[in-house]
Amino acid sequence: MDQDYNQAKVERLYNTYPFPPDPLSDDLPPGYNWRWNWQAAHNFALGEKPKQNNIRILDAGCGTGVSTEYLIYLNPTAEVVAIDLSEKALAIAQQRSERSGVLKGRSPKVTFQHIKIEQADKLEGEFNLINCVGVLHHLPDPIAGIKSLAAKLAPGGLLHVFVYADLGRWEIQLMQKAIKLLQKEKEDYQAGVSIGRDIFASLPENNRLLKREKERWALENHWDQSFADMYVHPLEFDYSIKTLFELIDSANLEFLGFSNPQYWQLERLLGKSPQLMELSENLSLKERYQLIELLDPDITHYEFFLGRPPLSRTDWSDDLVLKNAVAEVHPCLYGWPEQSFLDYEYQPVSLSDAQYNFMRSCDGRTPIAEILGELNLDNVRSLQDRQLIMLSKAHQESD
Template identity: 60%
Template sequence: MSDSQSISAAVAKLYNTYPFPPEPLLDEPPPGYNWRWNWLAAYNFCTGQKPHKSNPRILDAGCGTGVGTEYLVHLNPEAAVVAIDLSSGALGVAQERCQKSGATRVEFHHLSLFDVEQIPGEFDLINSVGVLHHTPDPIRGIQALAKKLAPGGIMHIFVYGELGRWEIKLMQEAIALLQGEKRGDYSDGVAVGRQIFASLPEDNRLRKREQERWSWENQRDAYFADMYVHPQEITYNINSLFELIDASGLEFIGFSNPQIWKLERLLSQAPELMERTKNLSDRQLYRLIELLDPSMITHYEFFLGRNPLPKPDWTSDNQLLTAIPEPSPCIEGWRNGRQFFNHDYQVVNLSESEWQFLLACDGNQTTQKSVQEILQQTGASLEDARSLQKQQIILLASKI
C-alpha cells in the first residue's frame, strides 16, 4: 500500500469510528441557511449578479455525514446534487440524514477526491469544506476538482490556517507522543486528550485556548477526535494557501468572509500606517492581516471560478436602471421592518427609501420590473438600489 493509500485508509478509519460532523438527523429541512450553499447568493457574491441558470449541477466533495449536502439540496430546489466521501460510515449517515429530511434530489458515491473523474460531466458549483487539508496531496485534490468545474462555474473551499490553530497542533503532537504505539486508536486518543486538558493548570495556554474557542463543540467526541487525533492534517498560511490556489489553475474570486480581511479593523487608528499599505499587493495585505491578528485566522474560506465569469458594471447608471432586481433568498425578517438579518445573520437597518425599494422587489421574479420602474413606483433613488446590491440584500439580473 502506498503512503497516499495508507493515509486515506487512516482518514477513512477515523470517520468510520467518529462520523463527522455529528449533527442530529431531522425529519424536516434544516433551519436557516448558509448563503455559500445557495447557488443564487453564492453566484451573486462571486459575480455581482444573479445567474441565468436556475438548475445548476452541484458537487459536495467530501460530504461527511451530509450536513452541507442537506442544505445544498433544500436551498437549491432546482439543482441536481452529487455527494462523495471517502468514509462509508459517514456516507451512510449522510444518506439517512437526507432521506429523513426529504433531501432526495441527491446521488451519493463512495469516492475520494482523487477519483472524482469517475463521475461523468461537469458542475456549476463545487463545495469542498474541511476536506483538502486532510488529504495526502491537497494540490492533486484541488486539481482533480478543478477539472470537474464547468466554464462559468464557482468552487467554495475551506482549509485550515496554521496561525490560528497553533495550540491545536501542539496538543495533537502531545497526544500522539503519549499514545505511542496506540496511535491510530482514535478512542484512546480522545481519552488521552481529555485527560491532558483536565490535568493542565488553569492558566495553561493550551487549556485556555480550548476553553475560550473550542470547548463548546468539543464536548462531543467526534468533534474532539476530528480536531486533536486526526491522522492527516495540513495547515496553511497566506503564502502556502496561494500556492495551492495557483496550482488549481482557477481564478481566485475572494474570501467568503471578507469582513475578516479588512485591514481597517486593525489599523484604522493609524492613518499613516494605512497610507503605507497602499503599495502592498492584495496578497501582501492578506499576509499583514494574518500576522497582526493570528488567533482570528483559524481557517480560510474562499471562492474560485472558471472563466467566463461575466461581472456587470453597476456603476453604470444605464446598466443599473435596466437590471431586474429581486430580494436575496438569504435575508430574514425583512418584510416585518427596516431592521433584519442579512445573508451573514448580521443585523442591518435600512433607510425608509431602501426598505420601500426592497418591498417593491417582492415577487419580482415573476413580474420582472426593472430598477427604473421600481424607482418610479417607490420614489427611491438610484443610490438606494446600489446600496442594496452592494450589501447583497438584492440580486440583480442583467437584461438579456
C-alpha cells in the same frame, strides 16, 4: 504507497468518528448558509444573479451530510451529487437527507457515492457549484485534490473551499503533538480522544492550551467526533497565505475572494492611521492579506471562492445599465418581509422606509428606474453590496 497508507488512516478516523456529529432530524434544515445557495454565492462572487438555475452541484467530502442537506434544500432545481471517502459518513449523510424530508420529489436528482476526490474524473459530467469544506487539508496531496475538482468545474462554475489556517491553530497543533507522545498505539483514535480529555482535565486553569479550548472549541468538542477531528487527526495541512496561494494557483482557476470578507478588511486593524493605510496601498493583494493575518493571527481557517473562466464580475457603475437592470430580494434573509430582519450572515438590519419600499417592489421583472422611489442609484448599489438584493442585467436578445 505512502499516500495510500495515510489515506487509509484518514478513512479509518472518519469511519470511527463520522463528522460532523450533528444529530439527524425529522425536520427540514433550519435557516441557511448563503455559501450553499447557488444564487447567493453567484451574486456574491460575480456581482449578479446567475442566469442558469438548472445546475449540478458536487459536495466533495460531504461527511455526514449537513452541508449536503442544505445544498439540496437551498437549491430546489439542482442535481446534487455527494461523495466521501468514509462509507460510514456517507451512509449517515444519506439517512440525514432521507429523514428530514429534503429529498421529497428529488430522486434521482440526488446521489451519494463512495468516491474519493482524487477520483472525481469517474463522476459523470461537470458541476456548476462544487463545495469542498474541511477536506482538502486532509488529503495526502491537496494539490492533486484541488486539480481533480477543478477539472470537474463547468465554465462559469464556482468552487467553494475551506481549509485550515496555521496561525490560529497553534494550541491545537501543540495538543495534537502532546497526545501523540503519550499514545502507545498511534492509530487507536479512541485511545487518543481519551488521553486528550485526560490532559485537559489535568492541566491547570490558567494553562494556555486549556484556556483556548474552553474559550473557542469546548462547545463543539463535547462531541468525541469533533474532539477527534481536532486533536487526533492522522493527516492535516495548515496553511499560511503563502502556501494557500500555492494551492490556489495550482488549480488554474480564478480567485474570486474570501467568503468571510469582513476578516480581510485592513481598515479594521489600521484604519486609525491614515499614514499606515497609505503605505499599505503599495502592497500586492497577497501581501495585504499577509499583513492582515500577521496582525490578527487568531485566524483558524480560510474560506473562499474560485471560478472557472470565462467569468466576468458584473460592473454596476454605469447608471444606464443599473437603471435597466432588475432586482430581487436576496434569498437568504431571516425575517423578511419585516422592515427589520437578519441578513445573509444573520446580522441585524433595519431598513429605512425608502429602502423598505424599494425592496418590496423588487419583483425580478420591473426595471430599477421604475421602482427607485426615494432611493438613488448609489443606494441600490449599496443594497447589492450588502447582499440584501440580487441584480440581473436587462434581458438582451443574445442572452
